[in-house]
Amino acid sequence: MSTHHSKSARRKCWLGIFTPQLQLDQLCITQSEMHEIEVVIVRRQKPSAVISANKTALQVGIELGQTLDRAKAIAPSARFIEQRPEIEQEFQHSIAIQLQSMSSEVICYDSETLLVEIGASESLFGGFDPLLDKLRELLSSLGLCFRLGLGPHPHASTLIARYANTAWQMDAKEYKQWLEQRLVTEVLPLSLADSLEAMGVHQVGQWFALDQRSLSRRFDKRLLEFKQLYLGETQTLPTALGFEETFxxxxxxxxxxxxxxxxxxxxxxxxxxxxxxxxxxxxxxxxxxxxxxxxxxxxxxxxxxxxxxxxxxxxxxxxxxxxxxxxxxxxxxxxxxxxxxxxxxxxxxxxxxxxxxxxNRNQQRTEKNGLIDLIRNRLGTESVCTLCLYDDHRPEQQLETSAKPPAYVMPLGLQRPVGFYPNAKPICAPQGSHHTEYLESGWWLNDQRRIYTIDQDSNGTKRWIYCEKGQWFCQGVFD
Amino acid sequence: MDALTPLLQGSRHIWRGQHHPTEHPSIPSGHPALDQAIPGGGFPAHALSEIMGVYGVGGLSLCLPMVASVSQHSLVALINPPYTPYAPALVYAGVKLDNLLLILPSTDKDLQWSIEQSAKQGSASMVLCWNPQATPKTQRRAQLASEQGQCTTICFRPAAHRHQSSHANLRLCIDASNTELHLELIKAKALVGSKHIRLARP
CATH class of the missing domain: 3.30.1490.100 (DNA polymerase, Y-family, little finger domain)
Structure with missing residues (x-):
C-alpha cells in the first residue's frame, strides 16, 4: 500500500467499488441457467444499445455499446433483457448491507458505484491488505463483476474505480497526472463534453488549464463544480447507508x-x-x-x-x-x-x-430443536409435540402433548398402558377382566368416578377399560 | 481367495452365511432371550428393523427397555403411533420424556418424509415408526437414511407385510397369548432359517 495511507490510519480512506453490470450479475446469481445461454442487457432509452453481456454472449461477438438490431443480427438466439434500474438499486442495496460488515460507512455513490470508508477498519482486519483481500473475497462470493479504486479523496476513488485500467490505487500526484490525461467525454456529461470538444478541448488537462470562471460564464457553471469535485475541493458526499433495525x-x-x-x-x-x-x-x-x-x-x-x-x-x-x-x-x-x-x-x-x-445438554437441545423446526415447518405446528406429565387423578389429564415443560412428575407404581386414547373408544362389554382400580376426580371437577380394569381382546391386545353409565370404554392398550 | 477375504470382511454391505457381523454395533433389546437369538446380540444399530404384527399386541412394550436406555442421553422420535404414547407408563418404564418427540403426520406422503428426515438428520438416535403403508422402496430409503444419520429405526408394520421383501436388517413377527409374547425372527444378518422366541408378557 502507499505510505500515505498507513501513516494516516485515522484519516478517512475511501475505497471506490465500481459494479458495471449489476443487473446481469443479479440475473446470473438468481437464475443459474443464465450462465449457459447468451444474455444481453440493453438500455431502455432509445436508441437501444447493449450495456452488458455475459461471457457466452461476448464470445459469439456481442460488444458493449452495440445497437440492439446489430446485436440481434449477431446472436438471434440470445436473451435480450431490458435494463431495469429498480433491480440494480435493490441489488446495490443488498451489496451495501453486506459491506457494512467491513465498514461503518458505506455509500451508494451512484447507480454503479459504491464508496466504502476503510480507514477505520484497517486495524480491525490487521492492515489494509488483509482488509482488501477480505473485501475482494466477499464481493466475489456475491458473484459480482467489480473494479476497485483508491484515491486521495472519495470522488477520486470512484473515478479510478470506473476508468483506471492498470493502477487502481494512486496518491494525489499520480491521480492528478492520470486525470489530466482522461478524455472529457469520459468524465463529463455528454452535453458539457460536446461544448468543450467544440472548442478543441479533448483532454481533462486542457480543460483544467482554461480559465474556469470564464468557462462557467460562457457554457455552464456545472463545469466549475465538476472540476472542484474531481480535484477533491468539494467535500460533500451522499448520505451513508444507515443501520436498519429490521431486515x-x-x-x-x-x-x-x-x-x-x-x-x-x-x-x-x-x-x-x-x-x-x-x-x-x-x-x-x-x-x-x-x-x-x-x-x-x-x-x-x-x-x-x-x-x-x-x-x-x-x-x-x-x-x-x-x-x-x-x-x-x-x-x-x-x-x-x-x-x-x-x-x-x-x-x-x-x-x-x-x-x-x-x-452437552445445550447441544442436545439444539439438535432436538433442529428436528422440531424441520418437521413443524413442513408438516405444520400441530404435527410435532413433546410429552409432559401432570399431577391429576384423571388419566386423560395426566399428559400433555405440548412443548411446555412438565409441571410435576407423579409417583408411579401402578400398571398403565403405553398406548393411550385421550378420547376413550366405546367397546362391547368385556368377557372377563382383572386388576380393578378405582379413580375419581375432585368434586370440583365434575366429580368423575371410574373403575378401570384390564382385559384382552380377540387379537391378544391387552386393554385398559372402564365402564361409565353402562357403556364400556377403552382408554388405552398395553402395546 | 486370500485377497478376497479382507474385502469381504471389510464391507458391511456383504452378508456372509453364518458369519456373525461382530463389527456391526447393536443395541441390546433388554430381553436376554431375544438378544441371544439375534446374531449380533441385539437390534442392529444405525439400521432399520421391522416388527410385524397386530398393533397393540406388545410391539412397543418390547422396545421400551431400548427406548428407555437410548432416551437417557439422546433423542427418540415416535412417528405416527396409532395412539398417544402414555407419559405415565413411559416414565414408569424409565423413558426420559425430555428426549422424546412425538411426530404426527397427517398423510402417508408426510409420514414417509418424516421417517426419512428424522432418521437422516442425525438429531434422533432412535426412531420408532408405525408405517402401515410401507413398501420395499420406502423401507430402502429408511434403511439408507438410518445409515446416513446413524439412527436406529424400528418400524412397526402389519402382520400381512411379512411376505413382502424388505431392506430391513432385522425382521421380527410378533403375536401374543394371555401370558406370553411369541416372536419369530425371520431375517437377520447371519441368520439361517428362522427362530422362535417366547417372552413373558409384561
Whole structure:
C-alpha cells in the first residue's frame, strides 16, 4: 500500500467499488441457467444499445455499446433483457448491507458505484491488505463483476474505480497526472463534453488549464463544480447507508417463475443477506416471512406469504436454507412469481454456542430443536409435540402433548398402558377382566368416578377399560 | 481367495452365511432371550428393523427397555403411533420424556418424509415408526437414511407385510397369548432359517 495511507490510519480512506453490470450479475446469481445461454442487457432509452453481456454472449461477438438490431443480427438466439434500474438499486442495496460488515460507512455513490470508508477498519482486519483481500473475497462470493479504486479523496476513488485500467490505487500526484490525461467525454456529461470538444478541448488537462470562471460564464457553471469535485475541493458526499433495525429485502426477478424449485437461488441470496445483517448486529432471528409477488400489476394474484418459525433463534444460513427448502416444497404456486421478499420478524440477541468435546445438554437441545423446526415447518405446528406429565387423578389429564415443560412428575407404581386414547373408544362389554382400580376426580371437577380394569381382546391386545353409565370404554392398550 | 477375504470382511454391505457381523454395533433389546437369538446380540444399530404384527399386541412394550436406555442421553422420535404414547407408563418404564418427540403426520406422503428426515438428520438416535403403508422402496430409503444419520429405526408394520421383501436388517413377527409374547425372527444378518422366541408378557 502507499505510505500515505498507513501513516494516516485515522484519516478517512475511501475505497471506490465500481459494479458495471449489476443487473446481469443479479440475473446470473438468481437464475443459474443464465450462465449457459447468451444474455444481453440493453438500455431502455432509445436508441437501444447493449450495456452488458455475459461471457457466452461476448464470445459469439456481442460488444458493449452495440445497437440492439446489430446485436440481434449477431446472436438471434440470445436473451435480450431490458435494463431495469429498480433491480440494480435493490441489488446495490443488498451489496451495501453486506459491506457494512467491513465498514461503518458505506455509500451508494451512484447507480454503479459504491464508496466504502476503510480507514477505520484497517486495524480491525490487521492492515489494509488483509482488509482488501477480505473485501475482494466477499464481493466475489456475491458473484459480482467489480473494479476497485483508491484515491486521495472519495470522488477520486470512484473515478479510478470506473476508468483506471492498470493502477487502481494512486496518491494525489499520480491521480492528478492520470486525470489530466482522461478524455472529457469520459468524465463529463455528454452535453458539457460536446461544448468543450467544440472548442478543441479533448483532454481533462486542457480543460483544467482554461480559465474556469470564464468557462462557467460562457457554457455552464456545472463545469466549475465538476472540476472542484474531481480535484477533491468539494467535500460533500451522499448520505451513508444507515443501520436498519429490521431486515427486509426484495429481489425482483427478471423472468417470472412458476415453480418453487426455481426460487431456491433467489432464496439463498436473500438468506445470505439476512445472515450478514444478523451477524453485523450480533442478532438472531426466531421467525421470518417470505412474500412471493405474483406477476401482473392489475387483478394479479395476492401476495403469497409463507411463514417460518424456529424453536431457537439462529443466524445460521445453512440451517435457514434447509428449513426454507423443505417449507417451499409443500407450496404450490397458483400464479407465476416475479419478485421475492424476505422479512425477518422478531430479532433477538445472538447467543453464541460454546463448543464442547462431549455432547452437552445445550447441544442436545439444539439438535432436538433442529428436528422440531424441520418437521413443524413442513408438516405444520400441530404435527410435532413433546410429552409432559401432570399431577391429576384423571388419566386423560395426566399428559400433555405440548412443548411446555412438565409441571410435576407423579409417583408411579401402578400398571398403565403405553398406548393411550385421550378420547376413550366405546367397546362391547368385556368377557372377563382383572386388576380393578378405582379413580375419581375432585368434586370440583365434575366429580368423575371410574373403575378401570384390564382385559384382552380377540387379537391378544391387552386393554385398559372402564365402564361409565353402562357403556364400556377403552382408554388405552398395553402395546 | 486370500485377497478376497479382507474385502469381504471389510464391507458391511456383504452378508456372509453364518458369519456373525461382530463389527456391526447393536443395541441390546433388554430381553436376554431375544438378544441371544439375534446374531449380533441385539437390534442392529444405525439400521432399520421391522416388527410385524397386530398393533397393540406388545410391539412397543418390547422396545421400551431400548427406548428407555437410548432416551437417557439422546433423542427418540415416535412417528405416527396409532395412539398417544402414555407419559405415565413411559416414565414408569424409565423413558426420559425430555428426549422424546412425538411426530404426527397427517398423510402417508408426510409420514414417509418424516421417517426419512428424522432418521437422516442425525438429531434422533432412535426412531420408532408405525408405517402401515410401507413398501420395499420406502423401507430402502429408511434403511439408507438410518445409515446416513446413524439412527436406529424400528418400524412397526402389519402382520400381512411379512411376505413382502424388505431392506430391513432385522425382521421380527410378533403375536401374543394371555401370558406370553411369541416372536419369530425371520431375517437377520447371519441368520439361517428362522427362530422362535417366547417372552413373558409384561
Amino acid at each position: 427486509s429485502s426484495k429481489i425482483s426477478l427478471q423472468q417470472s417463475v412458476d415453480n418453487t424449485q426455481s426460487l431456491r437461488f433467489v432464496l439463498a441470496r436473500l438468506i445470505n443477506d439476512l445472515c450478514a445483517f444478523l451477524r453485523l448486529r450480533q442478532q438472531a432471528c426466531i421467525s421470518c416471512e417470505l412474500a412471493l409477488h405474483h406477476e401482473g400489476r392489475r387483478n394479479c394474484h395476492p401476495i403469497t406469504r409463507i411463514q417460518l418459525s424456529l424453536s431457537e433463534a439462529t443466524q445460521n444460513a445453512a440451517q435457514l436454507q434447509s428449513l426454507w427448502q423443505q417449507r417451499l416444497e409443500t407450496v404450490t404456486l397458483e400464479s407465476p412469481v416475479d419478485g421475492v421478499s424476505l422479512d425477518a420478524g422478531q430479532l433477538q440477541a445472538y447467543e453464541a454456542k460454546t463448543q464442547d468435546l462431549l455432547l
